[in-house]
Amino acid sequence: MIGIPLVVDLFFIWFPALATVFLSFTTWSGIGGLKAIHADGVQNYVQAATNYPPFWPAARHNVLWLVVFLVFATPLGMLFAVVLDRNLRGGRIYQSILFLPVMLSLALIGIMWELIYSPNFGLINNLVGRHGNNNAIDWLGNPHLNLWAVLVEACWRQAGYVMVLYLAGLKAVDPTLREAAIVDGAGAWQTFWRVVFPVLRPINVVILVVTVIESLRAFDLVYITNGGANGLELLSVLITKNIVGQQSRIGFGSALGVVLLVISLIPIITFLVQQLRQEERR
């Protein structure tokens, strides 16, 4: 019963993950079979860091993506959840609409926002009166602006996602805890930070993990916008570019993959440690 699923998981997930590490120390164009793989030491890594112009911008963009999620999108989603948890009138409507972007594919989100950002036809430029051919703001074309523009799109979705996760956690908090805090004279602010927030530690960790993973996985939005170039480079896009298409530099692409893998191990291990601790307590 576990044989086939395990083999499938190992072969299609873990084998490629480990093969990425192995291939990153080799050169291979994919032609000439496995025999054409040559060991190459850490050359790919050296190349990426010193002789591959898009690498550092891409790494910077990934970091920026993560920071924006951490300081803006995720806290905003949590704030939505905390406010909605107070049973506001109309709360269900608010929740449904804020959640709507989570249902849409990122590709679709990218296209919808093009209608907002388009230099001549977009909503924003028309609203601010900057749609003439000369003074139009090119939100998605200007390399100084486009990453921020795309980050707005990403936050639009991420906040709703975090909201739903957090709301589920908040609903599960034992109401007597809050009542006790209130009887003891704590205000809403204190009750949340001193009582509710610490109790929600497990879900806080999950949300942190989700935030980091989502920002490492970012791909679809920049790809649909302009293929991930000209200010929208991300590590995920560079990896894809190096293996799919005419120029296949498998070893090099793998080295970039390992960079992503190593970073993603941090949230993965955080998550596992927490799970195992809970497992032990059972």
Add this chain to the structure above:
Amino acid sequence: MTTYTPALERSLPVVEKAQKPRVTPGRAAAQVFMISATVLWFTPIAWAFYTSLRSYDETSKYGYLSLPHHLTFMNFRNAFTQGNMVHFFWNSVIVTVPAVIITLFFASSVAFVLSRFRFWFNIPLLIIFAAGNLLPPQVLITPLYRIYLTVHVPTFISNNGLLYNSYAGLIVINASFQLGFCVFVLSNYMKSIPHEITEAALIDGASVWTRFWTLTLPLCRPALAALATLLTTWIYNDFFWAITLISSGNKRPITSALASLQGQYFINQNLLAAGALITAVPTLVVYVLLQKQFIAGLSLGSSKG
């Protein structure tokens, strides 16, 4: 028990729940905040819909930010036929339906073993599945791409004899990638089912299969329904795997076909808006009918560890 100071944040939800919510500055501020956020959040969707309902002639004459003279569904009709949407929708069905079924079947059998037996390998297995699900897909893509070009499969599975550029290949990777999450959720769910139920059946001489198929799975129906909703949406929305592992445009499911649609309708924003919104229809159906299931699925994955 309530001595209200009118000050902000003194209105406490727990106290008030039974009574009618009183209007306090805190609540008023919360309402203003939520209304503005909701309006802001809804704008992109409303704008896309508005654009799609207007004819190209009208918007090129009066501009996009103008009151409508005439609203029409023509763009939807044109996008649907010109974009060959039926074909791409069908591709999505071919990939999504088997992938969801396979994932759920595999995941529930693994979860059953993990939750009902005590083997030394339970914890390592859980780690393998749970961690695999968290890897960014781009970490796997380089070797996976080569594997897909190398592995030969019988032609009744894939026309070209390879996993690359085949529906089968896409189904397999979507199923494997989602497997970890479902194993994780289902094994937690099964652990919450009392052991006595299966133990009683064991004493009655029920086989492992009976205990799994006729006893445990029906009890997991809520979790399975929630996961099925979640998986359908996720796999339908998949973009990355289809873009990298399917090379011919006409084999792509509709979400990834959006990329080429975008090039095709580049000059006509109204048509593009309509075409893009059509692809959202299945997820919007889920959103309207199964939102509870979807949210339940997400919460199952995050709350009870």
